[in-house]
Amino acid sequence: MAVMRYREALNQALREEMERDENVFIMGEDIGVFNGAFKVTAGLLDEFGEKRVRDTPISENTIVGMGVGAAMTGLRPIVELMTINFSLLAMDQIINHMATIHYMFGGQVRVPMVVRMPQGAGHQLGPTHSHSFEALFLHVPGILVAVPSTAADAKGLLKSAIRDDNPVVFIEHEYLYGQRGEVPDDDDHTVDFGQAAIRREGDDVTIIGISRQALTAEKAAETLAEEHEIEAEVIDPRTLRPLDLDTILESVRKTNRAVIVEEGWPHGGVGANLAALIQAQAFDYLDAPIGRVTGADLPMPYSRPLEQIAYPHEPQIVEAVIATFRDL
Amino acid sequence: MADVTQEERERAEQRELPDRDAAREWLEAMMLIRRFEERAGEMYAKAKVGGFLHLAIGEEATIVGAVRAMRDEDYLISTYRSHGHALSRGADPNKVMAELFGREDGVSKGRGGSMHMFDLEHRFMGGYGIVGGNLPLAAGMALSSDYRGTEEATLCVFGDGASNQGTFGETLNLAALWDLPVVFMVTNNQFGMGTSLERHSAVTDLHGRGEGFGVPGLRCDGMDVVDTYAVIGEALKQAREDRQPVLVEAITYRFRGHSMADPEEYRSKDQVEEWRKRDPIQAFARKLEEEGILDEGEAEQLDAAVVKTIDEAVTFADKASFPPPESLYDDVYVLGDQVKGWYSVDERSAGVHRGEQERELAEQDRGPQDEYGDAVEQAQREDVGIEKATDEAQADDDDADEASAGDEASGRGRGEDDD
Numbered sequence: 018m019a020v021m022r023y024r025e026a027l028n029q030a031l032r033e034e035m036e037r038d039e040n041v042f043i044m045g046e047d048i049g050v051f052n053g054a055f056k057v058t059a060g061l062l063d064e065f066g067e068k069r070v071r072d073t074p075i076s077e078n079t080i081v082g083m084g085v086g087a088a089m090t091g092l093r094p095i096v097e098l099m100t101i102n103f104s105l106l107a108m109d110q111i112i113n114h115m116a117t118i119h120y121m122f123g124g125q126v127r128v129p130m131v132v133r134m135p136q137g138a139g140h141q142l143g144p145t146h147s148h149s150f151e152a153l154f155l156h157v158p159g160i161l162v163a164v165p166s167t168a169a170d171a172k173g174l175l176k177s178a179i180r181d182d183n184p185v186v187f188i189e190h191e192y193l194y195g196q197r198g199e200v201p202d203d204d205d206h207t208v209d210f211g212q213a214a215i216r217r218e219g220d221d222v223t224i225i226g227i228s229r230q231a232l233t234a235e236k237a238a239e240t241l242a243e244e245h246e247i248e249a250e251v252i253d254p255r256t257l258r259p260l261d262l263d264t265i266l267e268s269v270r271k272t273n274r275a276v277i278v279e280e281g282w283p284h285g286g287v288g289a290n291l292a293a294l295i296q297a298q299a300f301d302y303l304d305a306p307i308g309r310v311t312g313a314d315l316p317m318p319y320s321r322p323l324e325q326i327a328y329p330h331e332p333q334i335v336e337a338v339i340a341t342f343r344d345l
Numbered sequence: 346m347a348d349v350t351q352e353e354r355e356r357a358e359q360r361e362l363p364d365r366d367a368a369r370e371w372l373e374a375m376m377l378i379r380r381f382e383e384r385a386g387e388m389y390a391k392a393k394v395g396g397f398l399h400l401a402i403g404e405e406a407t408i409v410g411a412v413r414a415m416r417d418e419d420y421l422i423s424t425y426r427s428h429g430h431a432l433s434r435g436a437d438p439n440k441v442m443a444e445l446f447g448r449e450d451g452v453s454k455g456r457g458g459s460m461h462m463f464d465l466e467h468r469f470m471g472g473y474g475i476v477g478g479n480l481p482l483a484a485g486m487a488l489s490s491d492y493r494g495t496e497e498a499t500l501c502v503f504g505d506g507a508s509n510q511g512t513f514g515e516t517l518n519l520a521a522l523w524d525l526p527v528v529f530m531v532t533n534n535q536f537g538m539g540t541s542l543e544r545h546s547a548v549t550d551l552h553g554r555g556e557g558f559g560v561p562g563l564r565c566d567g568m569d570v571v572d573t574y575a576v577i578g579e580a581l582k583q584a585r586e587d588r589q590p591v592l593v594e595a596i597t598y599r600f601r602g603h604s605m606a607d608p609e610e611y612r613s614k615d616q617v618e619e620w621r622k623r624d625p626i627q628a629f630a631r632k633l634e635e636e637g638i639l640d641e642g643e644a645e646q647l648d649a650a651v652v653k654t655i656d657e658a659v660t661f662a663d664k665a666s667f668p669p670p671e672s673l674y675d676d677v678y679v680l681g682d683q684v685k686g687w688y689s690v691d692e693r694s695a696g697v698h699r700g701e702q703e704r705e706l707a708e709q710d711r712g713p714q715d716e717y718g719d720a721v722e723q724a725q726r727e728d729v730g731i732e733k734a735t736d737e738a739q740a741d742d743d744d745a746d747e748a749s750a751g752d753e754a755s756g757r758g759r760g761e762d763d764d
Contacts, residue, residue: 042492068492074522079481079515086485089470090420092492094485113475114482122463122471123454124676158677161684182679209683259687262697294688297697 019202023165024194026172027057027133031095033204034179035065038093041179044071044080045097054099055135055194077103081132082110085118085184088130093179101136101188102148115184116159128184131175135189137229137280138328144316147324149280151227152287154186155257161185161210162257166231168198170255173208181210190229211259215268219248222274222338225265226253227287230278230310230329237334247338257287262294269299274341276308280328283311305341310334346616347505347533347542347549349566349596357565357572368638369647371413371570375405375626376651378429381438382601384655385428385445385459389605392726393663394445398459399426403600406625407532408433410565410573411500411595414581420470420486420499422479425460427472430502435467442658447721448665455668456676476537477510479503480529484520487527491588498526498585500577506537508551514558517592521559524588528580529560531592532567534599539611552594560592567595568623598623667721674703 021029035041042065047054049062049072062070073080077098084094098104104111111132118128138147154162161183165171171189178185200206216231217238226234231253238249250268254261269275275295277288288309295307313327349357362368382400389398401408404426412433415421423430431441436452444451445459453463460474470486473479483501490497507513508531520527531552537545548554552562565576573595580591598620602609609617633639677700678684686701 071523074515074518076515076519079484079512079519082478082481082512082516083485083488083519086422086470086482086487087489087492088485089482090486090489092489109475109478110481113478114473118471119679120676121453121457121461122465123452123456125453125463125465126470127679158687158689161678177683181683182681183684211684211687259684262688294697 018199020197021168021200022194023168023171023189023196023198024055024057026168026198026200027175027189028059028061029200030172030175030179031058031061032064034176035061035069038179040091041093041095042069042071043095043097044073044084046073046075046080046099048072048097053097055191057133057189057194058097077106078110081107082114084130084132085110085115085128088128088184089118089126094130095179096130096132098132098134100146100191101134101150102146104132104134104150107132111154111160111186112157116157119183120159127182129182131178131185131187133175133187133189135191135194137190137192138312138317138324139192141319141321141324142317143319147317149228149312149328151188151257151279152281152285152290154188155287155290156285159184160258163187163210163255164228164257165189165255166193166226166228166253168196169200169206170208170214170253172200173206174210174255177207177210180207188228192229193232196232208255210256211261212255213261213264214253214255215250215264216253217249217251219250219272221248221272222276222341223250223252223265223268223272224334224338225275225277225291226251227257227277227279230280233329233331234278234334237331237338240331240335241338245335245339247342249338262298265291265295266299269295270302273302273304274338275303276310276334276337276341278310278329278334280312283309283314286311308337308341310337346535347551347594347596349564353564354566357569360571360575362571362633362636362638363574365638367413368633369643371409372626372629372633372639372644373647373651374409374413374433375570375629376648377432377438377654378405378408379626380648380651380655381428381432381441381658384659385442386601386605388445388659392728394459395447395725395728396458396460397425398445398605399603400601400605401426401429401599403620403625404532404534404567404597405429406570406573406629407530407567407595407597410567410570411502411530411577414574414578415500416498418468418495418497419581420468420483420490420497421502422470422483422486422499423472423502424476424479424504424507425472425474426504427462428459430472431462431464431469434464434469436462436464436469438654438658439661442655442662443665446662446665447667448662449668449672450661450665454676477503477507477512480507480510480512480516483527483529484516484525487520487525487584487590488523490526491524496585498528498581500528500530500581502530502532504537505531505533505535505542505551506540506545507531508554509537509545513554517555517558517560517590520590525590526584526588527590528577528584529555529590529592530577531594532597533594534597536599536603536611538603539607541611550594552592555592560590562592562594564594564596567597568625568628570625570629667718669717671704674700
């Protein structure tokens with residue numbers, strides 16, 4: 018095991034997969050000479066050259082579409098969008114093309130590509146630069162969606178994403194880039210999609226945390242144990258498509274309570290979807306309504322005190338868990 | 346109204362004709378498209394074909410001239426008006442018709458329909474329903490050809506309407522910036538759906554629009570298959586040998602409405618008649634006869650053979666099976682060790698289901714195949730009300746629909762988007 022930052026783990030994954038397969042290449046805005054807006058691609062241009070590390074103009078829709086065309090004809094492109102906020106400009110290519118082509122043409126052609134981008138609030142970037150959009154991508158059949166929260170998962174899932182024959186939306190997190198974690202040394206460390214991680218075991222309540230919120234949920238679980246004698250089981254789904262619903266259901270059947278935590282908006286959110294799936298399959302096991310903690314239902318404000326209360330922190334999770342124990 | 350200049354027309358007139366075999370094959374290929382489209386229209390009126398149907402009648406020379414200038418290893422990518430592109434590239438007419446009929450044996454297994462034809466074997470990389478959506482894909486294919494060190498080129502076809510999409514500028518810039526072997530062919534049929542060129546574009550010389558992006562432009566007479574062949578051939582050569590993307594504007598005119606649901610209030614019957622005088626198939630046949638390349642009566646023979654092919658295609662399509670319901674979730678994902686299935690909830694399944702188990706679940710629920718096929722056809726007929734003999738009747742009906750509901754989603758009286 019080596020300890021490294023999340024961004025370094027991603028960088029390793031890119032480097033190893035580019036070494037492994039010459040058809041893997043990366044393109045995006047300022048990923049080469051600038052070394053990446055968040056330094057995830059640092060050093061890759063020097064190592065692999067301009068053919069395989071391509072700085073692009075600011076044309077998100079077309080960059081993604083070119084990735085699709087290249088993927089249809091034998092390459093394995095990785096497209097970096099500087100942040101998830103700009104993916105909205107590329108939605109036509111992501112949904113109408115990348116996600117759809119394999120099905121629309123009767124399985125004749127595959128689209129093995131990865132669109133990587135970070136999300137998340139907390140840096141005072143205001144309404145257009147603080148989005149969390151996992152729910153938007155979860156909504157779309159035909160793509161896989163990864164939301165790694167640790168350095169080890171960032172590396173392992175990215176390597177799996179690059180090797181998979183499906184198009185993958187790979188959602189990183191701006192806050193997590195600087196976080197350190199242990200990462201297996203093995204060159205072949207991959208993490209399969211569709212396998213949730215149980216971050217903490219507990220018998221009293223299941224907390225499902227998405228992206229960064231898996232970490233926040235872990236912290237909340239420690240507080241719950243220390244201050245409220247509640248032992249929470251914390252699950253990080255790691256991928257939303259495919260979803261390891263079995264692990265979540267097994268936990269809920271044991272704890273009889275569930276709280277879902279995400280940074281995105283509440284309406285049509287990941288939690289809304291998960292709550293529907295859980296109640297459909299484990300209704301009889303639930304002792305309380307499923308709790309949800311989400312980002313506030315508004316465009317993200319700039320001012321720090323407002324921003325801080327507009328996305329989930331530990332106290333809100335603690336409160337939501339305690340609410341599931343109140344007499345109904 | 347865009348048109349070639351007198352000078353360009355004279356240049357087209359003087360172009361060398363292909364040899365006898367090629368000339369006959371080109372004529373036949375154009376006739377195949379014409380007859381295919383006519384029959385598809387009839388089948389639409391009989392409710393054998395659902396959804397939208399965009400016919401390329403009048404635009405045959407832009408298709409055959411361009412496709413015959415390509416090499417086998419080149420990629421072709423087109424729009425939602427793409428039956429002709431699929432056919433010219435070598436797709437089996439039976440399978441193209443079966444796709445229109447929504448059958449399992451269709452080129453896209455009944456998943457795509459009229460707007461989404463595809464034939465990987467012949468490197469026809471698809472028809473696409475989103476106007477301008479195919480340009481980035483084309484540049485990506487050209488990037489791939491370049492990356493792999495091949496001599497392949499990509500021909501990207503779109504309409505005048507698409508030249509106003511953001512992807513047009515974005516893609517031309519990237520193609521020129523990265524020296525990609527791609528030719529952009531704007532089939533200027535004078536209208537983006539019902540909006541004429543002058544009403545949708547400030548600059549109507551579309552072939553000049555690439556210059557600001559580093560993509561030089563050429564223009565051809567899209568009613569002349571020989572001129573189209575020559576100009577696209579020159580553009581492909583530049584793309585392939587000089588790594589210089591080129592924008593080619595083919596001037597043409599669609600004789601029929603934008604789709605079957607088009608009352609054509611945006612243009613006069615006289616205008617249509619004027620353009621019909623330049624019918625690309627008649628013009629080419631006449632020229633071949635004048636030059637002694639085609640014997641008298643030979644054109645009729647070719648046409649009769651093509652009609653027979655289309656008859657067979659209709660018979661094939663009609664006999665082909667509808668995709669069984671248990672195939673509904675096939676090919677949403679490439680399933681494997683990592684992705685075994687995905688949890689889903691939809692109105693079809695009462696509870697939560699996983700994609701990979703859907704085949705078994707659905708199979709249990711359905712009756713015999715014949716009953717299923719009959720039920721589908723009946724539903725399609727009910728969808729249009731009664732069977733209609735002609736698409737003019739269809740258009741009348743659509744007018745009525747628009748007056749009352751004008752609802753895109755109700756049956757067939759549908760409005761539509763560009764080109």
